Amino acid sequence: MRIVVLTGAGISAESGIRTFRAADGLWEDHRIEDVATPEGFAADPALVHAFYDERRxxxxAAEPNAAHLALAALEARHPGGVVVVTQNIDALHERAGSSRVVHIHGELDLARCEVCDERTRWAGDLAGEPSCPACGARALRPDVVWFGEPVYRLDEIVDAVSRCEEFCVVGTSGAVTPAASLVTLAAEAGARTTLLNLDAHEDTSSFDEVVLGRATETVPAWAARF
Structure with missing residues (x-):
């Protein structure tokens, strides 16, 4: 069994991590241009570092919830057969026990040097512009994908989706790029496609099955089938 699960902000929201797009989302406190673009970082790195240090x-402080744990248990039942592609930048999937996790938008726990491009596991804050452990430059930034930047590991994701038998989208509409193209790719490859989301805001006709509800309820029930 080859299964790919694409997760979005909705799965982490139930662990207390605020979402980008919800009515109470953190974008209300900051303009997107100020904290999630290369231009914003160039204009005010201190603001951007403070923003992501708080997100980190x-x-x-958050804990994996029942949905994260259900996906980790699914992988344990199908060693080597489950890939989690996440739009989230937290590490809740890994902390739940999932080992094959692809972060399409990067990770809060990584810092990337803009001089040497080295990525480093980072436990503390980036405020104060600490030096890069690799080259010494004071040019570290959060290793997250900002607006206008290409997503990570897309070729690897496309390969996994094109060969999967089950494709499930959790906690995101699946209607925006690149998620929408992945649903289409999975369907064209003959996979069964499922959407597990709190609401159905957009056209869901590309999915074979749509289940609305909290991820902590819908994901364990879906994963238990396999």
């Missing part, structure tokens, strides 16, 4: 603290 919140993410580390």
């Amino acid at each position: 603290r919140v993410a580390r």
